[in-house]
Amino acid sequence: MSFLDYRGGEGYYDVELPSRVFAFVDRLEPEFALLDSLDAEWLAGNRRTPWLGASEVGEEVERKLSALEVPTGALEKFQECDWLDVNLDDERGGVRVDQYFNLFAAPLERRVTSIKPTSPELTALLARVSGLDAIADASDEDVIAGLGSLKDERVSAAAVYDVGQGGCNAVISDVGFPLLYFDLGGGVQANRGTYALGDRAFCFTEDPPIVLSHWDWDHWSSAQRDGQRAHDLTWIAPRQPLGPANARFAGKLKHLLLWSGHKPLPAGPVLLERCTGASSNRNESGIVMLLHDPDGDGRMLFPGDAGYASVPSATGAFTSVVLPHHGGATAGGAVVDPDGLVHGRLVCSAGPCNSYGHPSPSVMRAHKAWTQRRCTMDRRIDGLGHVHLYWSDMTPDVVTPCGGSKCQLGSHQR
Numbered sequence: 001m002s003f004l005d006y007r008g009g010e011g012y013y014d015v016e017l018p019s020r021v022f023a024f025v026d027r028l029e030p031e032f033a034l035l036d037s038l039d040a041e042w043l044a045g046n047r048r049t050p051w052l053g054a055s056e057v058g059e060e061v062e063r064k065l066s067a068l069e070v071p072t073g074a075l076e077k078f079q080e081c082d083w084l085d086v087n088l089d090d091e092r093g094g095v096r097v098d099q100y101f102n103l104f105a106a107p108l109e110r111r112v113t114s115i116k117p118t119s120p121e122l123t124a125l126l127a128r129v130s131g132l133d134a135i136a137d138a139s140d141e142d143v144i145a146g147l148g149s150l151k152d153e154r155v156s157a158a159a160v161y162d163v164g165q166g167g168c169n170a171v172i173s174d175v176g177f178p179l180l181y182f183d184l185g186g187g188v189q190a191n192r193g194t195y196a197l198g199d200r201a202f203c204f205t206e207d208p209p210i211v212l213s214h215w216d217w218d219h220w221s222s223a224q225r226d227g228q229r230a231h232d233l234t235w236i237a238p239r240q241p242l243g244p245a246n247a248r249f250a251g252k253l254k255h256l257l258l259w260s261g262h263k264p265l266p267a268g269p270v271l272l273e274r275c276t277g278a279s280s281n282r283n284e285s286g287i288v289m290l291l292h293d294p295d296g297d298g299r300m301l302f303p304g305d306a307g308y309a310s311v312p313s314a315t316g317a318f319t320s321v322v323l324p325h326h327g328g329a330t331a332g333g334a335v336v337d338p339d340g341l342v343h344g345r346l347v348c349s350a351g352p353c354n355s356y357g358h359p360s361p362s363v364m365r366a367h368k369a370w371t372q373r374r375c376t377m378d379r380r381i382d383g384l385g386h387v388h389l390y391w392s393d394m395t396p397d398v399v400t401p402c403g404g405s406k407c408q409l410g411s412h413q414r
Helices: 040-044 059-064 120-130 140-146 189-194 222-226 244-252 361-366
Strands: 020-028 032-039 065-071 083-088 095-100 108-117 155-160 168-173 178-184 234-238 255-259 265-267 270-274 287-292 299-302 320-322 346-348 373-375 387-389
Touching: 020 040, 020 065, 020 120, 032 040, 032 083, 032 244, 040 120, 059 065, 065 108, 065 189, 065 244, 083 120, 120 244, 140 234, 140 255, 140 265, 178 222, 234 287
Parallel strands: 234 255, 299 320, 320 346, 346 373
Antiparallel strands: 020 032, 020 083, 032 065, 065 095, 083 108, 095 108, 155 168, 155 387, 168 178, 265 270, 270 287, 287 299
8 A cells, every 4th residue: 555545444554664764844733743755765766756746757656655743842943845854763762753654544653763954955856856846837817717617607505525634615506516626635644534435425527626725635635535536637726845745646637737826816706816825834825715606795715724814805704714724723813704694604624533623712712703603523423514505594405416326425514
């Protein structure tokens, strides 16, 4: 089983444990850091390798990928997007860490004996093989075209799907098909158990484009669960610094449009907007989606993991909002207000018993003006906790055309 494989269950590790890895600081949390790493010995023997996502790089490289969950205190002054040289020696003490060789399986306990920054020469090599320089920027016109026929379709609802501790949203047509996905993620690694959908959970009948808010694994991982269908669709994603595993996933996407622009892009009732945070802060520099009521002034906001302070259009009131960062702390600390419509909702996409403790009580208190709240994990006793959002409380529930025979997207909350 390789790092990106999904076969259900815990899997079995048949990998040679690396004694040294080169690691990209993927995420810094208050208690731990997540490092996206590549076996140093493999790179030493393949220093002329092209971008890791290139078709000529064999799939065996995925067995050289791993993720390290390291106590934040062990990283001293390092920051997100730094490259590190990490030595592991399980016989000589050191700092206990978890090493994941698969996104969907349990980790192995390892010991890290040293962490230091990579040399400038090595950093340049790692940035070349893991970054996105191999893919040209898409124009604004390309991105709008990639959004497909949204402007011509009747949008009846939006959905916040229960994918555990992760993000997955959709814009839904009047007959119940997803016309666009905003993120296609789900619980992984320590939160893999929060995911409760099956292997073929999603609907791709209308060939919906997938807009990726940012390159965190819990926002795209369900593309691996659902297999080739998701890889064949058009993906619109922000240009951000990446580590090896993200680069490998990007290479699997057949139609990837990288958007570096900051001009808001409209497509019918949908508006895409780039966040204004520093590029080294993945959460705050991605893409957000706004959905406008085609028959009124209402707005819905889908910010991914970005705080409102990084969203240019996060001013005024909104009908419904998906809580940023699954209810975790975000940069800026700003809060948006509800517009007071009875069908408005504040929705949290979080998994039961997740390792982050989301949603944070302090974040929920800050949103006290939102009296109508839903959380995707709230209805798990009856199944999945998908939430539908509507422009009127009189709108009947939009149902999946297949009746659940080909997907698992029927709404459980509204």
